[in-house]
Amino acid sequence: MTSAAERGTRDVLVVIGVGGMGEAIARRQGTGRTVVLADFSQAALDRVGDALRGDGFEVVVHLVDVSSRTSVAALADAAGDLGRVTQVVHTAGLSPVQASRDAILAVDLLGTAHVLDEFERVIAPGGAGLVIASMAGHFLPPLPPEVSHALATTPSDELLALPVLASIAEPAGAYSFAKHANHLRVRAASAGWGAKGARVNSISPGVISTPMGQQELAGESGAQMRAMIDGSGTGRVGTPYDIADAAAFLLGPDASFITGTDLRVDGGVVAAVSTGRLDLRGGR
Template identity: 30%
Template sequence: MTDRNQRFAGRRIYLTGAASGIGRATAQILAQGGAKLALVDVNEAGLKIVASETGGVVLPTDLRDGAAIDRSVAQAAEQLGGLDGVVNCAGVPSGGLIDQLSPDEWDRVVAINLTAPYRVCHAAVPLMRGEANGSIVNVASGVGLLPTAAGATAYAASKGGLIAFTRALAKDVGPSIRANCVCPGVAETPMTERILHSQDEASAAAFVAQYTLNRVADAAEIAEGIAFLLSHEASFVTGSTLSVDGGRVFH
């Protein structure tokens, strides 16, 4: 069995959304396991904090800019000495019923949640071919499997698309690279703060009651699922969707 404290030794991983939330928790777990990290986010100040915790390389990147993604991936491979792992964790929420959802808002959500992972993979896969233990993990959402409420069309479509993209991607990149998807349930992160803490006590309780474990996740619990799929322990897992959701969606 691989020593957990060294299970990512020698790995070189490109991680988006690294400045906070699930991305930050993932960076911490991977660094503890010995990985070298390229930390990617639009929030440069947040990246510098995470870099101080993990020793990662800071790559501020606007994921709506395809050319910036290409440069970022190339810089990561240069500074880390190659790439054998990618985690597409960056994401943005969206709300509003369909007749209130502007085309600009739709485009923004799809650009970051779906098109950016495509651009990252498009740039990274040629660099990963031939590497041992190549693995891509895309972070979607349980909402992509089963929407929780009205007003989530853009977000659910982007995350559902990411799930389908990952399944197809596994065919494209195998057998040398694995590709899998994590679908988190609700976790304590900056993105969910408004949902979790702006409701009255009864509404908050009803929201959490959708989850069989009857609680909100810590970001590290989601990050552990991501780390598993990146690791050698998941060496025979590809094209899979792992729900780390406290039992809201059974499939």
């Protein structure tokens, strides 16, 4: 067991959201680091934390509500107290089958903004951040430039008051909108993170076989999602380890010249749609 002094000099990996992707990334990136697992669910933290400890990882768990700036700030401060925060991965989110329009905007939109803001304060020089967005953000129709600018730069505490949000009525629309906004917020945040000597990027997964993904496949959009898989270049559902592999690249030294960008890890779905191979209105 490491002492308090030894822990203070260690590199710290923070994983927010301990679902399938979060756990896979923690396992891929956590060796030799203090792993801070954060989630809204104590039961999920206990399950994943115990499993990682049993496999030899040094783990600290922390309850967090990403929709609360105070809660995210407390998490950032706690991680900073443990050592050098060199990697931050934000996977927490709600999908349309799980939550209401308001909850999705509070967690997926505002929550991401809070994480980008608060971890910019504590990220170590040479560190990297990663936001898990979604390919759904690439299907949103083009926004007016002034709306995109507002989504990218409006102070986090004012985000949910933007007039454009009044036009969003359904959970599915809120999800796509929030994930597109994630791309914009990451772009804007890259300058502030860069001033700290750090990078930040996002990944847009496709259909991934996590508990959330399985819920979506069983829901109203399941038929469309299966058409996406069938019409994609790879023709298969993704795994959490596909996302962990991409995360390892973006968080690591081989991506030292990459920041403020989004990497689609979707099996080719967006490519199929954008080139007309796949029509989301009627399948292939």
